[in-house]
Amino acid sequence: MTDPWHIVSVSDFSQETLQRIIAHLEVSTEFEHLVYREAELDAIWSITGFFLNSETDSDQRDLVERLHKAAHEAHDLVADGRAAEAATLLRGLLNHVVP
Amino acid sequence: MLSHEENALLTQTDAGAPMGDYFRRYWLPAMLSTELPMPDGEPVRVRLLGENLIAFRNSNGRVGLLDEFCAHRRASLFWGRNEDCGLRCVYHGWKFDVDGACVDMPNEPPGYAFESKVRTTAYPTHEYGGIIWAYMGPPDRLPELPKLEWARVPQTHRYISKRFQQTNYLQAIEGGIDSSHSNFLHASMDAFRRTPAYLEQVKKSTNLRAKYHLLDRAPQFTVRKTDYGLLIAVRRDAEEDTYYWRLTQFLLPSYSMIPYQKGLSIHGHCWVPRDDQTCWVWTVSWNPDAPLSPEDWDAIQNETFVHAKVDPVTFRPIRNADNNYMIDRDRQRTITMTGIHGFASQDQAVQESMGTLVDRTRERLGTSDTAIIAMRRLLLQEVRALRQGQEPFAAHHGDVYWVRSASTVLKRDVPFEDGCRSLLAAEV
Numbered sequence: 001m002t003d004p005w006h007i008v009s010v011s012d013f014s015q016e017t018l019q020r021i022i023a024h025l026e027v028s029t030e031f032e033h034l035v036y037r038e039a040e041l042d043a044i045w046s047i048t049g050f051f052l053n054s055e056t057d058s059d060q061r062d063l064v065e066r067l068h069k070a071a072h073e074a075h076d077l078v079a080d081g082r083a084a085e086a087a088t089l090l091r092g093l094l095n096h097v098v099p
Numbered sequence: 100m101l102s103h104e105e106n107a108l109l110t111q112t113d114a115g116a117p118m119g120d121y122f123r124r125y126w127l128p129a130m131l132s133t134e135l136p137m138p139d140g141e142p143v144r145v146r147l148l149g150e151n152l153i154a155f156r157n158s159n160g161r162v163g164l165l166d167e168f169c170a171h172r173r174a175s176l177f178w179g180r181n182e183d184c185g186l187r188c189v190y191h192g193w194k195f196d197v198d199g200a201c202v203d204m205p206n207e208p209p210g211y212a213f214e215s216k217v218r219t220t221a222y223p224t225h226e227y228g229g230i231i232w233a234y235m236g237p238p239d240r241l242p243e244l245p246k247l248e249w250a251r252v253p254q255t256h257r258y259i260s261k262r263f264q265q266t267n268y269l270q271a272i273e274g275g276i277d278s279s280h281s282n283f284l285h286a287s288m289d290a291f292r293r294t295p296a297y298l299e300q301v302k303k304s305t306n307l308r309a310k311y312h313l314l315d316r317a318p319q320f321t322v323r324k325t326d327y328g329l330l331i332a333v334r335r336d337a338e339e340d341t342y343y344w345r346l347t348q349f350l351l352p353s354y355s356m357i358p359y360q361k362g363l364s365i366h367g368h369c370w371v372p373r374d375d376q377t378c379w380v381w382t383v384s385w386n387p388d389a390p391l392s393p394e395d396w397d398a399i400q401n402e403t404f405v406h407a408k409v410d411p412v413t414f415r416p417i418r419n420a421d422n423n424y425m426i427d428r429d430r431q432r433t434i435t436m437t438g439i440h441g442f443a444s445q446d447q448a449v450q451e452s453m454g455t456l457v458d459r460t461r462e463r464l465g466t467s468d469t470a471i472i473a474m475r476r477l478l479l480q481e482v483r484a485l486r487q488g489q490e491p492f493a494a495h496h497g498d499v500y501w502v503r504s505a506s507t508v509l510k511r512d513v514p515f516e517d518g519c520r521s522l523l524a525a526e527v
Contacts, residue, residue: 007469039464
């Protein structure tokens with residue numbers, strides 16, 4: 001069961017990590033939940049940014065770039081209290097994301 | 100990360116800026132009482148929230164806090180004569196009382212019609228806990244003083260310092276509530292490298308911070324929104340069946356406390372915007388039960404912990420950017436992470452190195468920054484609420500500040516809310 005009071009540990013941007021973040025977004029309503037979701041999305045945005053800065057020849061760049069941008073948009077939706085919309089945005093991208 | 104708009108909203112504190120209006124809803128530490136030691140003593144310049152002010156203690160001991168510049172020709176009242184219950188401008192002799200009323204206008208004819216109508220900006224002040232507090236907001240929104248424990252202990256139980264910092268107030272707060280930096284910035288090299296000798300030494304320590312803090316570098320953060328602001332709980336692994344918990348408060352608009360271990364002294368900070376590029380860092384150490392110990396005074400005198408020695412007029416730390424905070428590269432190679440002496444100077448060095456105003460659109464945060472994210476979101480929420488006419492709750496409920504930080508070791512199956520409840524109430 002997804003517990004919105006729990007912070008998802010973000011050490012990569014795998015499907016599994018993103019699925020967990022989305023599941024948490026879908027049940028987040030309180031101030032604290034939104035703070036945790038924002039921290040997770042900040043982390044995704046950071047590590048996709050690190051990837052894009054360092055992996056200049058990777059054939060995954062296009063997908064990661066889309067994820068990087070989506071993480072930013074989702075982050076701003078969460079900041080605006082719209083966690084469910086952020087979940088929908090990320091879910092729409094999920095099937096195309098780096099494994 | 101924050102948007103440009105959010106960053107500006109949080110960091111701009113002049114009059115009329117939303118965050119400036121927000122800070123102006125609270126009593127703010129303005130000066131040490133010792134800066135105005137006697138009635139009719141020297142006036143002192145004060146800069147707060149982008150305003151240049153002049154403070155003086157009148158013949159009756161009351162403190163006035165006025166616009167620095169005379170209402171007549173805008174000469175500085177710093178040159179003024181503090182005499183007979185008022186501050187007299189030396190340029191043409193106009194004299195103002197602590198409430199800002201012009202009580203003498205000797206260069207105009209007797210009976211001059213405007214003398215009784217001239218006023219200068221004057222802010223209410225209150226002396227409490229060794230500090231002169233100022234209220235710079237609307238007169239009809241006068242808040243309550245925060246019932247902070249350190250302000251209520253006897254003078255012998257407390258030490259307060261203030262220092263000038265060349266950064267916006269927000270990045271100073273962020274440093275104060277960021278628990279994970281101390282594993283690095285404030286660490287010794289033995290602790291950072293986890294040498295066998297160090298591990299052996301900490302095993303025997305009764306100081307929980309020494310024993311557990313530096314060993315778990317990736318703590319778990321929990322935040323709870325409260326009436327006073329935020330309760331920030333940071334969990335580190337202790338023994339196999341226990342966690343080491345450090346609980347600190349972020350109190351609106353800009354206070355924090357370092358987690359307290361029973362039997363030792365408590366330390367806290369308040370960050371007050373001087374303007375958008377600089378802030379005042381207030382640091383308090385107190386013992387709720389007894390006078391400060393010789394060990395406390397040793398740490399204060401030798402600047403080993405949270406206090407730093409400052410220039411007595413400007414309050415700029417002696418270790419500052421102009422002398423590279425007196426960094427000792429030999430010590431950095433062998434003894435400490437930074438080679439800079441004292442926690443206060445270490446904090447100030449990294450915070451000032453970020454520039455006066457960080458561009459938060461360019462930062463790279465992670466889940467270890469949860470407390471920082473929560474603090475920013477709370478302040479944004481508060482500022483936006485005020486813009487819609489909702490007055491800040493904490494400003495009008497001084498009792499909510501009646502809390503204390505804590506640190507303790509709990510069994511892993513005990514929630515911190517239960518295990519720490521009795522530790523979080525102030526007692527004095």
